[in-house]
Amino acid sequence: MNERFKETTAHVLQAGSLEWSQHISQRESLSKTGFGADIYAAVDAGEIDATEAGLLVSLFLFGGVDTTITSLANGIKNFLDRPDHRAVLVSNPSLACDAFEEMLRFNVPVQQMYRSVRREIVVEGIVVEEGTRIGVSIAAANRDPAKFPEPDQFDIRRKPLGHFGFGTGLHACGSPAPTNAPWQAASDMF
DSSP states (O other): OOHHHHHHHHHHHHHTHHHHHHHHTSGGGSOSSSHHHHHHHHHHTTSSOHHHHHHHHHHHHHHHHHHHHHHHHHHHHHHHHOHHHHHHHHHOGGGHHHHHHHHHHHTOSSOEEEEEOSSOEEETTEEEOTTOEEEEEHHHHTTOTTTSSSTTSOOTTSOOTTOOTTOOGGGSTTOOOSSSOTTHHHHTTO
């Protein structure tokens, strides 16, 4: 927590942004139907508590909305920067899926994430103890030249399989939950 972090946090608190985001994630702010209502139904069933429910609604709301907006904006910029690729896509719409994956690889909407190590592991000869918080640079992984030739080039003809635009493992967007509860995968993060 450096001075920049402290100043930004103070500004966010002063603007009321945290209160707003907490408010819209509460049961009374949500529609009576939908995914948020399903999460709060789990509170009623005793499967999770209200605090977890608010965190999960917030996670799904902001994770799904913010990353979608960022991905679209980045994709538009990619094509503005490379009009030749726009022309290729217009002339060959079958490249749309590869173009989408390349947009996620090239300008991943979430640059990094942090996780707590669940058990002791060894990485490159370094012991990382259980409970240690680590940062993972998704952006760097998506620019790994061993995986993606010419990684700093946006190229919709590339087959960017294996990028980390949606995360990986248990916390990957769209990964199946380990139980029948749709919030279980996300709740493991907290």
